[in-house]
Amino acid sequence: MADSAAIDFTVRPIGRVESPLTSTADAPRQGDEGAPEAYLILDPVVQAGLNGLAVGDEIIVLSWLHEADRSTLTVRPRGDLSRPEQGVFSTRAPSRPNPIGMHRVRILGIDGPRLHVSGVEAIDGTPIVDLKPVLGRIEER
Amino acid sequence: MADSAAIDFTVRPIGRVESPLTSTADAPRQGDEGAPEAYLILDPVVQAGLNGLAVGDEIIVLSWLHEADRSTLTVRPRGDLSRPEQGVFSTRAPSRPNPIGMHRVRILGIDGPRLHVSGVEAIDGTPIVDLKPVLGRIEER
Numbered sequence: 489m490a491d492s493a494a495i496d497f498t499v500r501p502i503g504r505v506e507s508p509l510t511s512t513a514d515a516p517r518q519g520d521e522g523a524p525e526a527y528l529i530l531d532p533v534v535q536a537g538l539n540g541l542a543v544g545d546e547i548i549v550l551s552w553l554h555e556a557d558r559s560t561l562t563v564r565p566r567g568d569l570s571r572p573e574q575g576v577f578s579t580r581a582p583s584r585p586n587p588i589g590m591h592r593v594r595i596l597g598i599d600g601p602r603l604h605v606s607g608v609e610a611i612d613g614t615p616i617v618d619l620k621p622v623l624g625r626i627e628e629r
Numbered sequence: 630m631a632d633s634a635a636i637d638f639t640v641r642p643i644g645r646v647e648s649p650l651t652s653t654a655d656a657p658r659q660g661d662e663g664a665p666e667a668y669l670i671l672d673p674v675v676q677a678g679l680n681g682l683a684v685g686d687e688i689i690v691l692s693w694l695h696e697a698d699r700s701t702l703t704v705r706p707r708g709d710l711s712r713p714e715q716g717v718f719s720t721r722a723p724s725r726p727n728p729i730g731m732h733r734v735r736i737l738g739i740d741g742p743r744l745h746v747s748g749v750e751a752i753d754g755t756p757i758v759d760l761k762p763v764l765g766r767i768e769e770r
Contacts, residue, residue, distance in 0.1 A: 540719030578681030
């Protein structure tokens, strides 16, 4: 393994989510469960990284769920007290050692470093750490 | 936006990849392009987080691609010099501001905190930062 001491493990936000959702209590569990449209406000210094993205594209947004509890290892899925506790790595619960959120969205509009996207369950102000294209079939890469 | 100064943006590795791939030059571009089977060696302190994962499950492994260049914003996709430069966020290139790798794998075996998985294109020693289940249809959640 590489010398961990030499690796920079600090996440540097590249932007933030702008959304009508302001509280995790109001947020749907997943983006396809009624989450509102939102804007991804990217830092102008990373704008060159957006070249090649187009309206209609599906992308994966990685966020940093800053309100999560990083000491949590087991949860009741979807907050349902009738369900048994499960390990966080078998769920999409936000609380986990590294609270990285993964959101699949469609780009509805692009205005410079500002992307209008379909439903995201992250709340207003959530830091964005990465964007990745959804991979097509091998032949399309 | 939350007070960024108060947020802990440090990624804490939860384990590492054990793989016969030892150099990024040898690694396939994607896990479904001939990557070898590998082991995910999780830290015993997070083992409770694995409860609920089973052999046969498909999961998303998030890694920290520690050899990536974090200042890169544009690349030629798949290293092909005949293709025009694109923004990193429209590609899966490892070099990007936050070098989080996303790998979809199937669990082939579980032995305590050691998961045997199908093809991963990450090299031996790559830090693992999160595991998430692949989401089924809404009705199955």
